Amino acid sequence: MAEVIAIEGGYKLNGTVRISGAKNATVALIPAAVLSDGPVEILGVPEISDVEALAILLEELKCKVEVDGERIRIDPTHMEDIPLVSGAVNKLRASYYFMGALLGKYKRVKIKMPGGCYLGPRPIDLHLKGFEALGAKITYENDTYLLEAEELVGTSIYLDFASVGATINIMLAAVRAKGKTIIENAAKEPEIIDVANLLTKMGAKIRGVGTDTITIEGVDYLGGTFHEIIPDRIEAGTFLIIAAAAGERVIIQNIIPQHLEALISKLKEMGVKMDVVGDSIVVYGAQEGLKPVDIKTQIYPGFATDLQQPLTTLLTQAQGVSHVKETIYVERFKHCGQLNKMGANIEVGEASSMISGATPLHGARVEATDLRCGAALVVAGLIASGKTEITNVYHIDRGYDNIDNKLITLGAHITRYEIED
Numbered sequence: 001m002a003e004v005i006a007i008e009g010g011y012k013l014n015g016t017v018r019i020s021g022a023k024n025a026t027v028a029l030i031p032a033a034v035l036s037d038g039p040v041e042i043l044g045v046p047e048i049s050d051v052e053a054l055a056i057l058l059e060e061l062k063c064k065v066e067v068d069g070e071r072i073r074i075d076p077t078h079m080e081d082i083p084l085v086s087g088a089v090n091k092l093r094a095s096y097y098f099m100g101a102l103l104g105k106y107k108r109v110k111i112k113m114p115g116g117c118y119l120g121p122r123p124i125d126l127h128l129k130g131f132e133a134l135g136a137k138i139t140y141e142n143d144t145y146l147l148e149a150e151e152l153v154g155t156s157i158y159l160d161f162a163s164v165g166a167t168i169n170i171m172l173a174a175v176r177a178k179g180k181t182i183i184e185n186a187a188k189e190p191e192i193i194d195v196a197n198l199l200t201k202m203g204a205k206i207r208g209v210g211t212d213t214i215t216i217e218g219v220d221y222l223g224g225t226f227h228e229i230i231p232d233r234i235e236a237g238t239f240l241i242i243a244a245a246a247g248e249r250v251i252i253q254n255i256i257p258q259h260l261e262a263l264i265s266k267l268k269e270m271g272v273k274m275d276v277v278g279d280s281i282v283v284y285g286a287q288e289g290l291k292p293v294d295i296k297t298q299i300y301p302g303f304a305t306d307l308q309q310p311l312t313t314l315l316t317q318a319q320g321v322s323h324v325k326e327t328i329y330v331e332r333f334k335h336c337g338q339l340n341k342m343g344a345n346i347e348v349g350e351a352s353s354m355i356s357g358a359t360p361l362h363g364a365r366v367e368a369t370d371l372r373c374g375a376a377l378v379v380a381g382l383i384a385s386g387k388t389e390i391t392n393v394y395h396i397d398r399g400y401d402n403i404d405n406k407l408i409t410l411g412a413h414i415t416r417y418e419i420e421d
Contacts, residue, residue: 001418005390005404007381008413009363013247013285015410019236019254020046020401021070021229025191027094028168029198029229030054030074031101034063035176036202038224039075045229046070046401049394053091057084057098083110085144090114092398096124096165099147100172103136107149126163130170133157134177154179154218162187162212162299168195175204177218186214189300190259194230201225231279233259234306235400238375240264240283241310242407244272245317246382247285250410255281262303266311269293270318292320292357297328309335309372313379315355316344322355335373338366342380342388363387371399378403382412391419 021044031054033040045051051072058065061082064075081102089095089112102109114124128138128145134157136149154177159166167187172195174181186192188210196209202225205217236255243250244267257264257276264281267274270291273284292315297305305328312335315322326332330351340346341364345356363386368374374396381388390396393416396403404414 002391002421003393003416004419005378005393005396006415006417007378007388007390009361009381009384009386009388011246011382011411011413013243013382013407013410013412014249016251016253017239017406017410019231019239019252020044022191022194022232023048023050023399024164024189024232024234025194025229026051027054027092028097028191028195029227030058030072031094031097032172032195032198033074034058034061034076034079034098034101035105035172035199036076036222036224038077039073040198040202040224041071041073041226042198043071043226043228045072046232048399048401049397050092050094050399053088054094056086056088057095060084060086060088081106081108085110085112096127097169097172099127099131099145100169103131103147103149104152104173104176107152109145109147111145113143113145124165126159126161126166127169130157130159130166130183131173134170134173134181152177152218154181154216156182156184159183159185164189164192167192167214171196171199171206171214171216174216174218175199175206175222176220179218181216181218183214183216184212186212187299188212190230190233190256198225198227201227231256234304236260237263237304237307238310238379238400240267240274240281241307241314242379242382243283244270244285245314245379246412247283247410250283250285251280252283253280255279257281262301263307263311266293266295266303270314290314290318290358292318292322292355294323294325296325299328305329305332306372308332309376310379312336312346312353312355313339313376316346316357316359316361317383318355318357320357322357324353324355326351332372334369335376338369338373338377339380341366342384360385365389365391368392368395371395375400378407382407
């Protein structure tokens with residue numbers, strides 16, 4: 001059986017919603033915890049399926065794992081160097097963070113090719129080049145990587161592209177390497193800073209995180225600690241878009257506004273009215289005469305690729321033509337065909353789309369082809385006339401904590417039921 005999310009559109013949203021801990025930080029923080037030689041407790045963990053998959057992988061490694069709501073306690077005291085070749089690895093892209101963590105701890109790791117949403121080519125060659133530079137020998141056979149090193153030795157590593165995944169993965173391996181590692185052209189995303197903060201609390205010596213040059217002095221020991229995750233800027237951005245599209249007055253709490261400056265500026269350019277009050281943003285949505293804007297996704301602090309899909313739905317309601325240029329994941333446009341089923345007028349080009357609006361949307365059965373496509377369809381369902389049914393909702397559950405109930409609390413009419421797969 002597979003689940004479907006059904007949304008009756010046209011109901012205005014009002015009230016307060018609290019943003020959960022950052023998914024993109026969580027999926028790196030949990031593998032990072034295995035570098036410790038003592039228990040690590042993390043607070044603010046979102047209730048998403050990716051966390052469940054990571055917990056399974058930890059248990060396969062003989063870690064003791066306790067999950068209690070937003071808290072996870074990981075005790076790697078009796079952990080073993082066991083190959084990660086089960087189906088759980090295929091369930092999420094972020095399983096690749098165990099490469100860096102286990103290589104750092106054991107100087108050896110065997111792991112299947114990671115899974116996750118298909119967004120076009122997402123090579124991990126930058127990760128592998130970084131591991132090789134630190135001294136690892138890498139072989140690949142039957143969809144499985146084997147990374148081995150007699151010892152890891154710090155070195156200078158230049159990333160051809162400021163990759164978040166490669167920056168974090170190399171950092172995980174380097175914190176227990178001998179000597180100094182310098183990562184140049186490092187990514188600057190807030191989630192990287194959050195992972196570095198956890199590692200520093202464990203005893204790692206890291207400088208320069210948040211700039212394009214990170215310096216790591218390897219240490220022999222990392223200990224247990226406590227850490228609270230930053231708010232999820234992508235969930236926050238999604239709710240800003242939802243409030244702009246379907247809200248009257250929505251208060252979004254637990255936000256770090258600086259993490260969302262690119263989106264906030266675009267929403268204001270469209271004519272969305274909002275007030276930033278400390279760690280909350282009040283959105284006065286349902287504005288008439290939204291203006292079209294052009295979007296170009298870029299690495300942080302530019303416009304986030306994860307927000308271009310849900311924003312595209314809002315752009316269908318703008319008066320005129322908007323353009324989206326995707327520079328991170330060039331095939332991230334499967335949502336456009338689904339939105340067109342609902343009455344949108346979107347033309348997809350090479351790594352780009354053109355949205356002509358405003359077009360009324362109507363309910364239809366649509367498919368969440370990936371996580372942020374699912375978010376785009378939720379926005380569409382809230383403003384469409386009639387009933388929208390979204391299939392493949394497991395993609396949505398990978399990245400959004402309890403999105404159904406959060407929206408129902410704001411006044412949305414949403415149900416979830418099972419159909420035959």
